[in-house]
Amino acid sequence: MKPAFSLGKVVSTPRAWDFLNSAPVDIAILLARHQSGDCCDEGGLSADDILANLDAILSGEGRIFSSYDIGSQRIWVITEADRSVTTVMLPEDY
DSSP states (O other): OOOOSOOOEEEEOHHHHHHHHHSSSOHHHHHHHHHHTOOBSTTSSOHHHHHHHHHHHHHSOSOEEEEEEETTEEEEEEEOTTSSEEEEEOGGGO
16 A cells, blocks of 8 residues: 555554554554555445545645444544644544
């Protein structure tokens, strides 16, 4: 997967970090998917959110939002519009 944009500093909420430390997926894989533009599992985002991500990647402006399901838990990965920070979180942490 080729990176499509910079992640900036990567941070995580404590609950997302705890979950991912016991989950059957490596956080690096989620970050690589996010950074390559693979923003969701099937049904994870609306068509409008996917188009907004594509526009943000192509223009270099705008927030990039990804949503992945790991078992019954959803994980969000959000890169800020200025590409300074990418946050990994659970939806309930928002």
